[in-house]
Amino acid sequence: MSAKRLKIGLSACFSHADPARSLFTNKTLQYVEQSIAHWIMSAGAMVVMVPCPTGETARGDVSLSHYAEWLDGVVMHGGADVWPGSYGEEPLKDAWIGDRIRDLYDLAVVEAFAQAGKPIFGVCRGLQLINVAFGGTLYQDIETQVKGSLRHRDATTYDQNFHEIDIVQNSHLAHLYPGVLRARVNSIHHQGIKDLAPGFDVEAWSSPDRVPEAIRRRGGLNKGYIAATQWHPEFHKAGATDTLNDTAILDDFLGAARAARVKPQPGHLPGRIRDRAARLLRQALLR
Template identity: 75%
Template sequence: MMNPPQQRLKIGLSACFSHADPKRALFTNKTLQYVEQSIAHWLMSAGALVVMVPCPTGETARGDVTLKHYAEWLDGMVMHGGSDVWPGNYGEVPLREAWAGDRIRDLYDLAVVEAFEQQGKPIFGVCRGLQLINVAFGGTLYQDIETQHPGAMRHRDPGTYDQHFHDVDLVPGSRLARMYPGQERVRVNSIHHQGIKQLAPGFDIEAWSWPDCVPEAIRRNPGQGRSYIAATQWHPEFRAKSGAVLDDTPILQDFLAACELYRSRPPRMGRSPLHIRDRASRLLRQALLRRH
């Protein structure tokens, strides 16, 4: 028997941005916020209700809805894949203009992570989501793995896109490894050229790419009452045509179980990853006001 809507988990999904473009024929010069349907369908496959969390600020903003309202209402948050992270967020300048990323989306994503962390709600990151989480909590990135990481293999192929794969080694004893007993080396998709250089404090690496050893999965150490935050560099929502990739089901179930556990417990407030409460939200609002 299907669960009624009020019993289903409500999972937030961060927005992708297509910024205003006067040359675009449809929605000319309008900012678009959207989700890629595979990740929404992935979450829905387990019965969760998926809600895109739109950026509440910008030139058309009205009303008093904030990201905090979404963080209080929803049971968990998934950070979407997408564009590069601006190197300035981790103290570097872009080595190439093409690697400058999307600074407005970064501010939005940082504000989302901040809002859900302050509520102590579970957060899961995918691809860019992993990179953004790492930066939000004090880590750094390779702006381009092939350029900066000696001996790196190719982690992104524009031609094959989500059908480009490599192996990863699961860290023995990690929570991720325990989800896949007897599977030490597994195959995943690889659709990124940036990656973790320095891991954020308080996080553990749960998988490494093989053979070049780039972090492929991270999880926040659960000590001291910290809330659930985990992420994968690969896209668990993308399926291989051959079917020869790691089963995504345990990862999804683990995240949703954390959301269910949180919902059954009294609210527990977290801390801002940026150390100043609501700093990311204020920076986002100021940046969008300056643009217009």
Template identity: 70%
Template sequence: MPESVRLKIGLSACFSYADPQRHLFTGKTLQYIEQSIAHWIMSAGALVVVIPCPTGETARGDVTLKHYARWLDGVVLHGGSDVWPGHYGEVALAPEWEGDRVRDLYDLAVIEAFEQAGKPVFGVCRGLQIINVAFGGTLYQDIESQLAGAQRHRDPLEYDRHVHDIRIEPRTRLARLYPGRVQATVNSIHHQGIKTLAPGFAVEAWSMPDQVPEAIRRTARHGRGYIAATQWHPEFRTRADVTLDDAPILHDFLDACERARHHRWPGSSPLHIRDRASRLLRQALLRRF
């Protein structure tokens, strides 16, 4: 397939901040991706473009996230650090749950840019959590300690081999992607999760038996642009013989990206003021340096 017709999919960056003790790239900020998720998107023939944060101490030129949102066909927000509780109106209950405020603002600005451009957004793990926060939802800072009867959602030793069951909500888009499936097994690599669902979204799958949202999607009456997310990592296929087939989810997102090439429904900022997230990101990074 010629590159001119291939979908161009943006992938959000992870951050590793300047560390004078690091032997390689000493004192430099790194923006990076985990390769499995890039290879997952590429498995369907799409081109993957990492979206670097355009603001920071070394920033030059006039490139913005809006330029990426207008040029690319969609974006995937992938996993990583915790979300700062302050972004959903809470104080961190433990120092290790402070999260990454700068990456939060970057992700919020990415969501904002692609939503305003009418381009599809798909979130994985942290991506689901920051989408929920962006549109007004809240999170459990730590599921096991805050939700009575919760099962273990993260096992540091098992990591992507740790699994649990989910229940797929009938009559949802996810149910249509997996006809006849009511229950499935997915990997589980998180300790934070949705507590209060964002307005305008519907839960498409729940963890069993503790009922934590595992897949969400924006409802049509709250915006025609595609926004969906899974709490599990569809790109991790360590136990492919056990876990839910990832292909229908990927193709559903890419089909939406193909449709958006011809019919876009630009939205508004999830933070209610146009470009607010982008301005907050710029201000935070200016204060940081």
């Protein structure tokens, strides 16, 4: 029965109003990427896009907190760069300005689900956004700012760009992959964690340049499940043995969602969604 299936939220991607677009001319589009929705559905969960409730066409009183109360967990989508202003920096290049509006929406989603005690899992941009939400910072461009770095994004090969990671032993991720010290994952990003958010642990590092590739909030289910990977587990091809299997990661998140159905762990974000961003967030998104 559908009532027994987990209901998992998926944060929205934005295509902002564009008068030059031939379809939906000058309209804001919110959407999800197909493969990540299918990844969550592969384990029997139902996926619900969590739309931004504000904007120039907003009507009614539905809020993100209503979604957080109703759903069993949320996955934070990949996509655009994080605006450097979200972690107190100026963009080093115009190309790295990111999406400020989506940042505000994503920060509000994380806040709503954290306060409701519902599990949060981040993918790629989702990892970066979670780190920023809890007080961390980012490299605006790894290749420019990390000496001797790997090429973490290749526009030509896209999801066929890979590198190795070292899994931190005795971490939760290590328990999901017993005996695995090193693994191969896809790499589709040019931003990454610089300063880790307080209260989080790194569970995997890229090898050999040691950029954080997986993080988890300290304290386990008692503190509220928040975890993320820099790679896209949904891009793992079924049956492939040369890259890290995604199944354990998805099962772990959905297991936490089932546990939260029985006993949510309501919490709150520390006072470190940057002060300015918090005010903007309340004014623009949390009506």
